[in-house]
Amino acid sequence: MNSFRKIPSVDEILRQRQIEPLIELYNRRLVVETIRKAIDEVRKELSTMAEEVEKDQLLGRIMEKVRKMVSQATSGTLRKVINGTGVVLHTNLGRAPLGQRAMQYMNDMAVNYNNLEMNLEKGERGSRYWHVEELLIQLTGAEAALIVNNNAAAVLLGLTTMAKDREVIVSRGQLVEIGGGFRVPEVMKLSGAKLVEVGTTNRTYIADFSKAITAETALLFSAHTSNYKIVGFSEEVKLEDLVKLGKETGIPVMQDLGSGILYKLEEWGLEEEPTVQECVATGADIITFSGDKLLGGPQAGLILGKKEYIQKMKKNQILRALRVDKLTIAALEGTLIEYLAGKPEQGIPVIHMLTCSRDKLKGKAERLYNLLSTRMSFLKKIDDVVKVEVEDMVGGGAYPTYKIPGYGIEIKFKGIQLETVAKRLRLTNPALLTRRQEDKMLISVRTLLQGDEEKIADLLVQVLEK
Ligand SMILES: *Cc1c(COP(=O)(O)O)cnc(C)c1O
Numbered sequence: 001m002n003s004f005r006k007i008p009s010v011d012e013i014l015r016q017r018q019i020e021p022l023i024e025l026y027n028r029r030l031v032v033e034t035i036r037k038a039i040d041e042v043r044k045e046l047s048t049m050a051e052e053v054e055k056d057q058l059l060g061r062i063m064e065k066v067r068k069m070v071s072q073a074t075s076g077t078l079r080k081v082i083n084g085t086g087v088v089l090h091t092n093l094g095r096a097p098l099g100q101r102a103m104q105y106m107n108d109m110a111v112n113y114n115n116l117e118m119n120l121e122k123g124e125r126g127s128r129y130w131h132v133e134e135l136l137i138q139l140t141g142a143e144a145a146l147i148v149n150n151n152a153a154a155v156l157l158g159l160t161t162m163a164k165d166r167e168v169i170v171s172r173g174q175l176v177e178i179g180g181g182f183r184v185p186e187v188m189k190l191s192g193a194k195l196v197e198v199g200t201t202n203r204t205y206i207a208d209f210s211k212a213i214t215a216e217t218a219l220l221f222s223a224h225t226s227n228y229k230i231v232g233f234s235e236e237v238k239l240e241d242l243v244k245l246g247k248e249t250g251i252p253v254m255q256d257l258g259s260g261i262l263y264k265l266e267e268w269g270l271e272e273e274p275t276v277q278e279c280v281a282t283g284a285d286i287i288t289f290s291g292d293k294l295l296g297g298p299q300a301g302l303i304l305g306k307k308e309y310i311q312k313m314k315k316n317q318i319l320r321a322l323r324v325d326k327l328t329i330a331a332l333e334g335t336l337i338e339y340l341a342g343k344p345e346q347g348i349p350v351i352h353m354l355t356c357s358r359d360k361l362k363g364k365a366e367r368l369y370n371l372l373s374t375r376m377s378f379l380k381k382i383d384d385v386v387k388v389e390v391e392d393m394v395g396g397g398a399y400p401t402y403k404i405p406g407y408g409i410e411i412k413f414k415g416i417q418l419e420t421v422a423k424r425l426r427l428t429n430p431a432l433l434t435r436r437q438e439d440k441m442l443i444s445v446r447t448l449l450q451g452d453e454e455k456i457a458d459l460l461v462q463v464l465e466k
Pocket residue numbers: 150151152153178179180182223224225226227256257258259289290291300301396397
């Protein structure tokens with residue numbers, strides 16, 4: 001095949017005018033290597049083609065590949081996703097999106113030096129754990145606080161510090177797996193604590209706990225099984241009762257709260273979940289929860305508790321392996337300051353989404369509907385677009401049985417499979433994740449962020465025009 005002779009050389013391509021801006025923007029080595037790869041690909045394509053190809057065509061084909069490959073090589077694997085699912089805390093989508101205050105504070109600390117481990121007043125070495133502690137004490141009423149990598153780490157640190165080689169009593173009904181493969185019994189075993197299971201899967205009473213107490217009991221443990229619910233004939237021990245038993249017997253009580261929330265959501269019909277403040281007020285000795293669930297901050301494990309126990313955890317060598325970095329601390333402080341001094345219903349995206357009024361959601365759905373119907377009226381593959389009421393979810397292992405009424409858009413396609421459109425939308429940049437309702441695509445507006453509506457219209461046009 002004599003087309004091969006027409007393939008331009010690397011040098012020829014480097015002399016093309018369009019290559020110069022690429023070398024300026026990235027670097028010469030990346031561009032040269034990409035050109036080589038593009039030439040190889042074109043050579044392979046030629047070997048399967050019967051017809052002759054002109055040199056100009058080959059050049060154009062290589063240039064197109066180079067541009068695509070360079071852009072791919074520089075875009076990383078994390079991609080922005082538009083969440084049209086209506087699930088506010090989607091573990092697969094990075095859980096809580098951060099608020100502006102957290103983002104700005106984090107940004108400032110990321111690109112500058114900071115006093116992460118420096119006591120500026122004394123001019124000597126300080127502790128990174130000092131930073132968020134005072135804020136958490138103020139917000140929750142706890143005696144002391146400590147931040148680690150995530151809630152799993154918090155539970156591990158708590159158990160291993162309090163109960164290594166000793167007994168921890170826990171209800172069978174709470175030995176569950178929680179989102180993200182966190183298995184309460186596995187983490188307990190890892191901590192070196194001996195698990196003493198009491199009660200049955202559906203019923204555990206306080207008497208089950210008191211009967212199991214021995215001289216070896218180091219801790220009474222309770223996990224807030226927030227991602228599942230046994231309804232009907234079931235009974236769990238109340239934290240208050242566990243704390244009372246702990247006080248009577250002198251054994252500390254630890255609660256894994258899971259999705260800790262600082263903000264009362266009662267007004268919005270989400271009253272079931274106890275707030276962090278309420279749990280602290282029971283007198284529980286140690287409480288742990290995640291930073292990136294209902295709190296709406298970065299991934300982190302927050303530990304609240306009595307000073308003597310937090311002190312012990314700070315001295316535990318294993319803390320070094322569970323420690324948080326400056327970006328987490330900054331994002332967490334920014335988030336907590338929003339609760340303390342700002343307006344969480346506006347400044348914390350998760351809280352904003354959960355407290356958004358039905359009227360506002362309806363307006364948002366109307367705007368999206370208008371955008372879509374004007375942009376897409378000329379698209380042959382759209383059969384119908386309608387505004388609909390939808391049921392949203394909190395997600396992230398909280399309020400498992402709640403369906404929050406919201407609004408969305410339902411799209412019916414024709415001449416194309418719903419699955420095909422959904423897949424194409426997952427592969428755009430940003431990606432768009434939608435829900436399926438029988439043979440229709442559903443986009444809930446609750447979980448859409450600023451600017452997402454316009455983008456959705458663009459993306460749909462993009463994938464349907466193909
Ligand atoms: C989510 C959850 C965890 C795990 O928290 P991570 O922050 O993901 O490590 C542990 N326990 C409970 C009860 C949870 O809900």
